[in-house]
Amino acid sequence: MTKDVVKNIVLEIIAVVAPDEDLSDLRGDVRLRDQLDMDSMDFLDIVMELRKRYKVEVPKEDYPRLATLDGCVEYLQPRLAAVNVPV
């Protein structure tokens, strides 16, 4: 359940960043860039949305941990909890 909430948070942001994409069959274990038409600027949009919406800072050295949806969930779950997002 908790992971599902985090996953939905990430999917909501991806839907804003990549509005033309169908996210219904997005696989959790495959790189987002390999499934979606996304580039580094889109990726920075995800980082910015996390900052704006949840005050979560993702340092540059951690970017590789957001490469997949599963990676995003694993990385963000404790950080969202730390800023009191009810996950």
Place this chain on the structure above:
Amino acid sequence: MSVIPDNQRIVITGVGLTSPIGNTLAQMRRSLLDGVSGVTSIETRFMGRVLAGVCRFDEKQYQAGKERRRGTRAGAVSIFCSHEALKDAGIELKDRDTSRVGVFIGVTEHGTVETENEIAAIREYNYDVKYWSHHHNPRTVANNPAGEVTINLGIIGPHYTIGAACAAGNAGLIQAAQMLRLGEVDLAIGGGVSESIHSFGIFASFAAQNALADHADPTRASRPFDVDRKGIVVAEGGALFVLERLTDAKARSARIVCELVGYAMNSDAADPVLPTPQRLSQCMRKALDRARLEPSDVDILNTHATGTELGDIQEAEAIRDVFAGCSGVFVNNTKSYIGHAMGAAGALELAGNLPAFQDKVVHPTINVDRLDERCAMTGLVLNKPRTASRVNVILNNSFGMLGINSVVIVRRWAD
């Protein structure tokens, strides 16, 4: 017969536009002949209600959602107009070597809107620049509108904008013609665009200059040459043309809209905002000389007049000087319908007059209840369309701040 070889003659073969009175040339023309204004009232940041010429085209018609999210309004206007112009010209870029296609778009300014938006966005975060967008630089580089067109259409030839204040629409067209004549490109998209109504600063600066029009009825606010004119109505829009060398247009049996027979640009070298009649006259004469035409050969003259007190008078003085004794020249104005579309103005106003080559009707300048006698000109068409016995030559004035002047002359195509 022209003495210029066909491979140096430049023709317009497609028109794409969005204006406050229509998103096609046919719609715009209908509004011009019916006296329909496109000026309305909008809310703008810090200023509240202002009057503006607003375009209503579907940004998603030619752009994906992500492109729109990343891009600018000027980019969206440019992309829409480019697609429409190519379609009008019957050109499919997939059949073309796009390294031989160029995009040359006139802008009054670019980046003002995006910078204001970004500052407003970080204001929500106590001006913490961590929240400043990484999209700011690609959105505000001066080539943005033309560059967005090349990305959208896969054009790998040259692209840039031409910063030419409110002379930019003509300047984009002139640049396109020059690049074709130089053999740098085989097909050019040229003209001008404006997104200026999305910047509060542009309205505020005109207001501070006492040059921003207002009226209880927005459709009556833009009134060049009228005694009660109060200044400019800022508008957005765009008009981009497909231009080709005559030889290439003929080779593909293109429908030719008109020939670009003359153009000129010069500088007042005087005042940052006030025009200089002698330089305006010189610019018109230079364009006529290049076209090998006499003033009396002109059938329609589209004035630049924006509705400011002195600017309208100065242009009228220049026109009276150049066209003295020419009783057959019809003089009109298009800003009275759409407001001042800034970088798009010259191109949009030229476009609006082009159908006169077929229907021989000259659209008037509207909203003139009492003509300012200092703006009186022989042949000035007021409030109601006039039918001409011939329309073979149209001269289009477009002037801008810092004393930049541009004149374009087009001739009806008759092979």
